[in-house]
Amino acid sequence: MPEFVYYPSEPQNTNLMRLAGKHNIHSVDDLYSRADSDPEWFWRAVIDDCEIVFNKPFSKINDRTDGIPWTRWFIDGSVNIAFNCVEKFKESERIAVKFERENGERGSLTFKELDRKVGNLSGSLTDIGVRKGDRVGIYMPPSPESIIALYSILRIGAVAVPIFSGYGFEAVRTRVEDAGINVLFSVVNYQRKGKIVDIKKTLDNLKGVTIIFHGDAGKNRHNFNDMVENGKYIQTVETGSEDPAIMLYTSGTTGKPKGTVHVHGGSFVNIVKEVRYYMDMTPDDTLYWISDLGWMMGPWSIIGSNAIGGSIFVYDGAVDYPNPGRLWDVVDAGGVTLLGLSPTLIRTLRSKGLEKPFRTVRLFGSTGEPWDEESWLWLFEKIGEKKIPISNISGGTDIIGCFLASTPAIPLMPRCLFKGLGMNVSVLDDAGNDVYDKVGYLVSKTHCPSMTRGIWKQPDKYMETYWSMFNNVWVQGDWATMDSKGYFFLLGRSDDVIKVAGKRLGPNEVENVVMTVRGVAETAVSGVPDEIKGEAVAVFYTGENNDAARAEIRSAVENELGKSFAPKYVIWLPQLPKTRNGKIMRRVLKKAFLNEPQGDLSNMEDTGVLDYIKEIGMIYYNP
Numbered sequence: 001m002p003e004f005v006y007y008p009s010e011p012q013n014t015n016l017m018r019l020a021g022k023h024n025i026h027s028v029d030d031l032y033s034r035a036d037s038d039p040e041w042f043w044r045a046v047i048d049d050c051e052i053v054f055n056k057p058f059s060k061i062n063d064r065t066d067g068i069p070w071t072r073w074f075i076d077g078s079v080n081i082a083f084n085c086v087e088k089f090k091e092s093e094r095i096a097v098k099f100e101r102e103n104g105e106r107g108s109l110t111f112k113e114l115d116r117k118v119g120n121l122s123g124s125l126t127d128i129g130v131r132k133g134d135r136v137g138i139y140m141p142p143s144p145e146s147i148i149a150l151y152s153i154l155r156i157g158a159v160a161v162p163i164f165s166g167y168g169f170e171a172v173r174t175r176v177e178d179a180g181i182n183v184l185f186s187v188v189n190y191q192r193k194g195k196i197v198d199i200k201k202t203l204d205n206l207k208g209v210t211i212i213f214h215g216d217a218g219k220n221r222h223n224f225n226d227m228v229e230n231g232k233y234i235q236t237v238e239t240g241s242e243d244p245a246i247m248l249y250t251s252g253t254t255g256k257p258k259g260t261v262h263v264h265g266g267s268f269v270n271i272v273k274e275v276r277y278y279m280d281m282t283p284d285d286t287l288y289w290i291s292d293l294g295w296m297m298g299p300w301s302i303i304g305s306n307a308i309g310g311s312i313f314v315y316d317g318a319v320d321y322p323n324p325g326r327l328w329d330v331v332d333a334g335g336v337t338l339l340g341l342s343p344t345l346i347r348t349l350r351s352k353g354l355e356k357p358f359r360t361v362r363l364f365g366s367t368g369e370p371w372d373e374e375s376w377l378w379l380f381e382k383i384g385e386k387k388i389p390i391s392n393i394s395g396g397t398d399i400i401g402c403f404l405a406s407t408p409a410i411p412l413m414p415r416c417l418f419k420g421l422g423m424n425v426s427v428l429d430d431a432g433n434d435v436y437d438k439v440g441y442l443v444s445k446t447h448c449p450s451m452t453r454g455i456w457k458q459p460d461k462y463m464e465t466y467w468s469m470f471n472n473v474w475v476q477g478d479w480a481t482m483d484s485k486g487y488f489f490l491l492g493r494s495d496d497v498i499k500v501a502g503k504r505l506g507p508n509e510v511e512n513v514v515m516t517v518r519g520v521a522e523t524a525v526s527g528v529p530d531e532i533k534g535e536a537v538a539v540f541y542t543g544e545n546n547d548a549a550r551a552e553i554r555s556a557v558e559n560e561l562g563k564s565f566a567p568k569y570v571i572w573l574p575q576l577p578k579t580r581n582g583k584i585m586r587r588v589l590k591k592a593f594l595n596e597p598q599g600d601l602s603n604m605e606d607t608g609v610l611d612y613i614k615e616i617g618m619i620y621y622n623p
C-alpha cells in the first residue's frame with residue numbers, strides 16, 4: 001500500500017467539511033457513513049446546501065415500486081437544470097462562461113448575458129417546432145455557443161444529445177438516427193492544431209435533419225447568431241424530476257454505441273454534489289476540464305460550475321498547439337483555479353519534460369483511466385509542488401457522475417480514490433461478498449440518483465449490463481481494490497482481467513510496474529490466450545525501442561509481481577490505439593494483435609496503428 005504524500009492543512013475549510021459541520025458531524029468517516037445509511041437525510045441536505053431550486057417540492061426522496069434498478073427520484077417534484085444554472089442568476093453580472101479559441105480569440109459571458117442568449121435561442125427553437133421531449137443534437141467543439149445551445153434545449157424541456165466534435169460522418173449519423181434527432185446544432189468549421197476542420201462538409205450528406213449552424217452556411221440554412229439575437233425570449237418551462245434532460249452515448253469501442261438517459265432531477269443533484277464537494281468549487285472559482293461536450297465531463301463540468309454560480313472555462317483547440325506550453329498560457333489567461341485533466345495528458349507532458357507549476361490552479365481533477373504511480377507523483381511533485389491536491393474521480397457516462405472520488409478534505413496516496421459520497425460503493429468477490437485489500441468487482445449496493453434511466457430503446461440490455469451479476473447491485477465493470485478506511489484503487493475494466501494459471505491480475509497492476517522502467521513513455525497490458533497458462537501477459541509500450549528496454553520491462557514485472565506474471569510478450573509500438581479523448585483502447589489493441597474483429601472504431605483517434613499491430617501479432621503470436 002502506498003504511503004500518504006498529501007495532508008490537507010485546513011480540511012474544515014473545504015465544502016465537504018462545511019456540509020458536515022452544518023449537521024454536527026465531525027469526521028469524514030461519519031459523514032460518509034451517514035450518507036450511505038440515511039439517503040433520506042443526505043440528499044435533502046445536499047439540495048439545501050447547494051441551494052438547488054425545485055419549482056415544485058418533491059413529496060419523497062425515491063420510489064422503488066418497479067424494483068431497485070428502476071428507482072425514481074424526488075417524486076412529484078419539478079426541477080429544471082437550465083433554470084438552476086442560468087435563469088436563477090439572470091440579474092447577476094458575475095462571469096458564467098470564459099472562453100478561448102485556438103486562434104487566440106478570448107471572451108466571457110456574464111450570467112445576465114447568458115440568460116438573454118439562452119432565452120432568445122429557446123424561443124427560436126420553439127418557433128421551428130422543437131417541443132418538450134424532442135431530442136436535439138449538439139455537434140460542436142467546446143465553446144460559448146455549445147453551452148448556449150445546451151441550456152436552450154434544457155430550458156424548453158427538450159433532450160440534449162451531445163456528440164463528440166471530432167467524430168466523422170458515420171459516427172454522427174449512427175447517433176442521430178438512434179436518438180431520433182431532427183434538429184442539430186453545429187458549426188461551419190473551427191480550427192484545431194492550426195488546421196481548419198470543415199464540419200459543414202461532414203454534414204452535407206446528413207438527410208432529414210434541420211441543422212443550426214454557427215457561422216455562414218449560406219442561404220436556406222438556420223444561422224445560430226440570428227436565432228440568438230432575433231428569438232423571442234422565453235422563460236424556463238416546468239420539467240419533472242424524472243423528465244429526460246441529456247442523452248449521452250457510450251464510446252462504443254466494442255459494439256454499437258449505447259444511449260444513456262439522464263434526468264433533470266437525480267442527475268442534476270448528483271452532478272452539483274460532485275462539483276461542489278469533490279472539486280471544492282465556490283462561486284469565486286473557474287473550472288476548466290479538458291474535455292468535449294460529447295464526453296460526460298463536458299456537461300458535468302458546465303452544469304456543475306454554473307449551478308454553483310461559478311465560471312466554466314472552455315477552449316476549442318489542442319492544448320499542445322503550437323507547443324506544449326499552450327496549456328499553461330490558456331490556464332493563466334482564463335484564471336483557471338480548478339483544472340481537470342487525464343493521466344494520458346500528464347504522461348505526454350512528462351515525456352516532453354515540462355515541469356513548471358500553474359500560477360492560478362489550487363486543485364487538480366483527474367479521470368478517464370487508472371493512474372500509474374510515476375505519473376501521479378510527477379503531477380503532484382513537479383507541477384503541483386507537493387501542495388496541490390489531486391481529486392481523482394471515476395464513474396462513467398452511464399451515471400453522468402462518479403462512484404469514487406478523492407477530495408481535498410482527506411489525505412492522499414498516489415493513484416488513490418475514495419468512496420463516493422452517498423453512492424454506497426464496495427468491492428465484491430465472485431460470490432458477492434465484500435472483500436478488502438483484494439481484487440474484486442466495483443459495485444454500488446443501491447440505486448443512485450444519477451444512474452441512467454435505462455439504455456435508449458433497450459431495457460433488457462440495461463438489466464443485463466448493470467444488474468445481472470448480483471441481485472439488486474449495480475456492477476460498474478471496473479476491477480478494483482478497497483481498504484477498510486474507504487480508499488480505492490482501480491485496476492482496469494473487469495472484462496480486461498488477466499488470468500494466468502488461474503491467478504487473476506488487473507492490467508493496471510502490470511502497467512504501474514512497467515511505467516517505472518526508464519525509457520517507457522506509455523504502456524497498455526492485456527492477457528492473450530496461452531496453451532499452458534490459459535492466458536499470458538502481453539505488454540505493449542511506447543518509448544525506447546531496443547532489447548535492453550524490453551529486458552528491463554520483463555525483469556521489473558517479474559521482480560515486482562512474481563515469476564508467474566512475467567510477460568510472455570513485450571512489444572514496442574509507435575503509438576498506442578486511443579479514443580479521441582485520449583483513453584487507451586486496450587481491448588481493440590488486444591483484438592488487433594490476435595487478428596480478431598475490433599468492433600466499432602468510430603471513436604478512435606488514428607486507426608493506422610492497427611495494421612502495424614496486426615502484423616506484429618502475425619509474427620509473434622502463434623495460437
